[in-house]
Amino acid sequence: MRAAQLTLWPETGQPSRREAETLSTFIDNMRQPVHRWFRFAAGYSGEWVRCLLEDPSFPPDGLVLDPFCGSGTTLVSADQAGVRSIGLEAHPFTVRIASAKLAWCCDTEAIAARSRLILSRASASRGAVEEYTSLVRTCYPDQILQRLDALRCAWREADDGSAASWLCWLALTSILRACSPVGTANMELIQPKKHKRAPAEPLAAFSEAIWQMQADIRSFRRVGARPRAAVLRGDARQCPEVPSGCADLVITSPPYTNNFDYADALRLEMTFWGEVTRWGDLHRAVRRHLLVSCSQHATAERLQPEELLARPEVQPIADELRPVVHELAAVRTQRGGQKHYHTMVAGYFVDMAKVWKELRRICKEGGRVCMVVGDSAPYGVYVPVHRWLGVMALAAGFSEVRFAKTRDRNTKWKNRKHRVPLLEGQLWVDG
Ligand SMILES: C[S@@+](CC[C@H](N)C(=O)[O-])C[C@H]1O[C@@H](n2cnc3c(N)ncnc32)[C@H](O)[C@@H]1O
Known part of the structure; x- marks a missing residue:
């Protein structure tokens, strides 16, 4: 029928x-x-x-x-x-990006705790650039890439497969283009000849992304x-x-x-x-x-x-x-x-x-x-x-x-x- x-x-x-x-x-x-x-x-x-x-x-x-x-x-x-x-x-x-967004029901305290752990480990580490490919090294000066690497290593060490961990993965993934001083127009090829005026600092951008996630989770809860x-x-x-x-x-x-x-x-x-x-x-x-x-x-x-x-x-x-x-x-x-x-x-x-x-x-x-x-x-x-x-x-x-x-x-x-x-x-x- x-x-x-x-x-x-x-x-x-x-x-x-x-x-x-x-x-x-x-x-x-x-x-x-x-x-x-x-x-x-x-x-x-x-x-x-x-x-x-x-x-x-x-x-x-x-x-x-x-x-x-x-x-x-x-x-x-x-x-x-x-x-x-x-x-x-x-x-x-x-599909990982979509899955991470759908972890919006995660406990905000759990995200805060995990991101603090990642940030404290990353701040204490120097980060290395040698293992990155030429594409990545074209996108970042060594100093910025070292900080991104420190975040990546800290995320990997702390990863326990939890929702909070995947949200931290998304936060780091989402800041990669903003932290590059070269042209990295969204979803386009890298444009090494174009320059951004004020690329974001990795640790600050990561903290900001985490803060935004916590605010959005609260807002989603408020609207039921x-x-x-x-x-x-x-x-x-x-x-x-x-x-x-x-x-x-x-x-x-x-x-x-x-x-x-x-x-x-x-x-x-x-x-x-x-x-x-x-x-x-x-x-x-x-x-x-x-x-x-x-x-x-x-x-x-x-x-x-x-x-x-x-x-x-x-x-x-x-x-x-x-x-x-x-x-x-x-x-x-x-x-x-x-x-x-x-x-x-x-x-x-x-x-x-x-x-x-x-x-x-x-x-x-x-x-x-x-x-x-x-x-x-x-x-x-x-x-x-x-x-x-x-x-x-x-x-x-x-x-x-x-x-x-x-x-x-x-x-x-x-x-x-x-x-x-x-x-x-x-x-x-x-x-
Ligand atoms: C136009 S985008 C959809 C964007 C989506 N509406 C959004 O707002 O994020 C099309 C998507 O289809 C995916 N795709 C391509 N081939 C597919 C297939 N055979 N099965 C499922 N997804 C596929 C692409 O990877 C891409 O993410």
Whole structure:
């Protein structure tokens, strides 16, 4: 039987221009308790998620799923609203960031005690720089790196796997970019020629991050937040660990086909913690677990265009996908970089078809998916991502699809690579 239809925003009211422009960005989260513990540029607005979950049509004791939970925005907002949630994330480092944020219910005294221990040990130690890779040493003068190393060693010595320990790990991870005097724009490659005027001092920045965590935990308690989230390291394309028919609502945003490399985005943090040493390690350690959404992934996996186009998963869009893939294959031969965008795009839709199949299994009858998506134009060849994802959702067994545009993209920057207008918005899928 069909459950009562959800009537969530935006049908109940259109967003203001500012809301529309910021809901798909992390900007507002940097002022929100717990969300602000790690700046995750690829994230969306926690306030927007909370609005959806507090809509009266969301069923009492309903469950929300985010199959691409990233830094945990959906799950943190669900805890804030007292709603049950499950998040999946395939990037091993990102899943640790989300898990640490979900330890917000930790005792503030335990965090204070552990951070005091770490700070006192770090203050008494000189720290060493020799074992760090050239990437890390390019980012920090020896004096700063010695203090970061002292904190890292003190954290490791004191680590007991407790929630307080993971929050201290997150505090140290979150200050790494602020402590570097070179350009370390959030989730971008290191820019050694750019300089920050006033990089943070590591011990002071660590103390400040811990202080902020304690304040945010108290604020979450005051508003009656409840720890009801489960975050799993898993794959949205195949996730048997999530039971069938359990989700009332899915709120999510998958990677876009815009060549953003999620593996490279956290390279500085992963290298600091010794999880990778060279750029070449990223594929083995991270990228191979993710959806195909960047050309490095397609190249490393040696994806073959005709093989991908013949896959049953993409048949619902094959007539439109084929000419786009062929055009990208042709354009590539005229470009210096010769990027594998043709197999990136084909591989992306094969993967997303699998995601829709899993979502159909996991969503209740009458449940709803709200997916924040953006289209793309690699080498200036337009890919109507939102439309094709809609077609694939229907092919997977959902009954209705609508797209609500929230903002235009690729309109402002003088140095943009192509002039194809792009958009971003919400794909609302009912089933
Ligand atoms: C757009 S981000 C989501 C950000 C999130 N909404 C937030 O606010 O933090 C997409 C996420 O999907 C993850 N991802 C990529 N492939 C995945 C897969 N196969 N299964 C689960 N997660 C995946 C990426 O690592 C990235 O963190």
